[in-house]
Amino acid sequence: MKQLIKKIKELAYQLGADVCGxxxxxxxxxxxxxxxxxxxxxxCQSVIALGLALPKGLYEVPPRLLYGHFNRKICSILDAIELKLARELEERFNCLAVPVPCDAPNEYWDAENMTAKGLISMRHTAVLCGLGSIGKSSLLINPEYGNRLTIGAVLTDLELESDDLQPDLCIAECSRCLDSCPVQAIADKRVNQKLCRLNTYGKTARGFDTVNCNKCRTVCPVRFGKTG
Structure with a gap:
């Protein structure tokens, strides 16, 4: 089994993933x-979680256009990697593999509370696949890439051994993400999506989508990983 897992992860990295669990x-x-x-x-017998990291530089500039644009763009890149990985798994290992979009499309929407849910929770999938822990901000924290990862998944009927879980990577005495939120949307490792969405997302005069706040990401002392 270890050789099979090694081959799967090598393939994921060859296709462009930064992390695989x-x-x-x-x-x-x-x-x-x-x-x-x-x-x-x-x-499904096993879940393969994949992640791609945003460049550190996008955390050092105003988020309105650049961060927002590439944060959306990375989803389509990761979905393409998942699709290729699923096809390769089926061809090489005589199995079934189902790629799951890292973001949209999904069904669940609570209009009153402006709350969305993905087909599966990618943050929790990453945790259960050994890629990190959930911080106070509700963001995934990875030891190498901090909170910069976008996560996708491939479901398979291959029976694979789980990776070890990560320890809590959030600094116990830190509260920067909570203190910096302009609308106090973060509590108990959860985000009030309505408060966050109304504060964060907008449009330019020409109709382009904008991201007006990403402070919970950028103020985190482990935003770039443990060795940041």
Missing amino acids: IGSINRFENAPAGFSPLDLFDQ
């Missing part, structure tokens, strides 16, 4: 009803 379906037994990998693919 694996979690057995047993780790997902507490997923909310309707948002388990098994709700998408009932033959």
Whole structure:
């Protein structure tokens, strides 16, 4: 099995992923009803989580246009990697593989509270596949890439051994993300999406999407990883 896992991860990196982790379906037994990998693919035995990191430089400039543009762009790049990986897995290892979009499309939308949910929670998928921990900001923190990762996943009927879970990477005494939020949208490792969305997203006069706030990401002392 270790050789198979090695080949899968090498393939993921060759296709362009920055990180790759694996979690057995047993780790997902507490997923909310309707948002388990098994709700998408009932033959799923393992979940392969993939991540791509934004450049550090995007954290050093105003987020309105540059950060927002590339934060959206990275989703399509990662989805393409997932699709290629799923096809390669099926061809090489005689299995079934289902790529799951890292963001849209998805079904769930609570209009009153402006709350969306993905097909599965990619942050929690990353944690269960050994790629990091959830910080006070509710963002995933990875030891090498900090909070810069976008996460996607491939579900497969291959039975694979889980990677070790990461320790809590959030600094216990730190509260920078909570203190810096202009609308106090963060509490208990959760974000009030309505408060956050109304403060964060907008449009230019020409109709281009903007991101007007990413302070919870940029003020984090481990935003670039443990060795940042």
